[in-house]
Amino acid sequence: MTLSKKEKTFVVAMVVAIVVVWILALPEMGGMKDLKDAGIGSRWVYTFPGSEGSFFTRVNFLTVGVGLLIVLFLIGVTRGIRKTYSIVPNRKQSLVEYLLQYVYDLTEEGISDKRFVKPVFVIAMTLFLFIASSNLLSGMPGIGASIRNGETYLTIFTDTWYVPTSDLNTNGTYALIVLIVSHLFGIKVRGFKAWAKTFFEPTFIMFPMNVIGELAKPISHSCRLFGNIFGGGILVFILSYILKFLFMPMFLWGFFGMFFGLIQALIFSVLTIVYIGTQIN
Amino acid sequence: MEISEAIVQAAKYVGAGICMGFAAIGPAIGEGNIGAHAMDAMARQPEMAGNLQIRMIIADAIAETTGLYGLLISFMILFA
Structure with a gap:
């Protein structure tokens, strides 16, 4: 078997990363008697002093921080493509062009009015890019926070x-x-x-039903994505708890992160197009 | 652990199991239907297979939603 220099460095980096993660994860996993100690489903929320219980003064640092990281990553990727932009695309540019074209075709199918195709496409594509790149992270071991016995711990490579x-x-x-x-x-x-x-169709009596129908849309729209990603993260954690994060996460990440993550991101943007399309048509 | 706490703990596990089990029935039937009809359509028009497969996966993921609500509820029963 012959490997090029790039492939050799990749293999060495992967082996070093696995060993480092294992060494980091070992003492913490050993001390965890029960899965309940891991604080599954708890959130690290900081409340600003002097404002107990108010909705707007509570911050979840990890959501904000990882969200900013993803936005910066996306800006970096697009700037990199812009630098080498050409009529004959290279690999990165053709991948992005294929993706944009795919969503654009879906938008053209869903929106009959030609004036509104581009704005709807921009909304759906922005949501798709952010959600897809954050879903791709979701099944991997990485940085998170857990709450044990009322105290918050930062977990580094011992949780998804x-x-x-x-x-x-x-x-x-x-x-x-x-x-x-x-x-x-x-x-x-x-x-x-x-x-x-449109709220009073077909008769006046149906007004409450129409309002409830509209309000149910965002609930099912958001809970679908939340359930998939949150449940997937917990399933990856519980299954790899058996193997102490050695080999399992890569295969699980392929299933929950790439397969389900990309499908859910696509569905979120397709439903966005459909919901806007029902109002426009 | 007192006996009442033990009963609550045991009831949590039983409840989460029953919740997830019943929640899995509907999506299973729905996804089976989607798969069967997609196979029918592919057999009738093999040149549409690639297009149909993507639509089938999207429909599968939408049919799965009710099962995921059950999953969320059982996680809430177990850990919250």
């Missing part, structure tokens, strides 16, 4: 990454944005009176 999409606040915010934007599109296309009239 704490990604923004495994926090219901992030998903709920995106789903609400999609709901509001879809109704703004509806008002713009039909005018306010015709838009308000």
Whole structure:
């Protein structure tokens, strides 16, 4: 078997990374008697002093921090592509062009009015890029926080990454944005009176049902993504607890991170297109 | 551990198991239907197979949602 220099350095780096993770993980995993000690499902939330219990003064640092990291990563990737931009695309550029083209075709199918194809595409694609890149992190061992006996510990490579999409606040915010934007599109296309009239169809009595139907959209939209990513992270943690993070996470990451993560990101943006499309058409 | 705490703990495990078991019925039937009909369509029109497969996976993931609600509830029963 012949390996090029790049491949050799990759293999050596992988082996070193596995050994380092194992050494780091060993003492902590040994001390963990029960899975309940790991503080599954608890969140590291900081409340600013002097403002007990208020909704707007509580910060989840990991959501904000990892979200910023992903945004910076995406900006870096796009700047890198822009530098080498050409008519004949290289590998990175053709991958991105294929992805954009795929979502653009889906948008053209879903939106009949040609004026609104591009804005809807921009919304759906932005959501897709952020959600996909944060879902890809979700099944890997990484940096997170756990709460044991009322104290917060930072876990480094002994838990899966704490990604923004495994926090219901992030998903709920995106789903609400999609709901509001879809109704703004509806008002713009039909005018306010015709838009308000859609709530009273087919008869006046159906008004509460229509309102509940609209309010149920963001709930199912956000809980679908949240359940997949949060549940996937916990399943990866519980299954690799048996093997102490040696080989299992790579295979589990392939399943929960890449397969489910990318499909859920695609579904989130497809549903965004569909929800906006029902208001426009 | 007092006997009442032990009963609560045992009931949590039983409840989470029952919740997940019942929640898995619906998505299983739905995904089976989706798979069967996608196979039918692929057999009828083999040139559409690639297109159909992507649609099938998307429909699968949407049908899975109710099962995931059950998963969330059972996690909440166990750990929250």
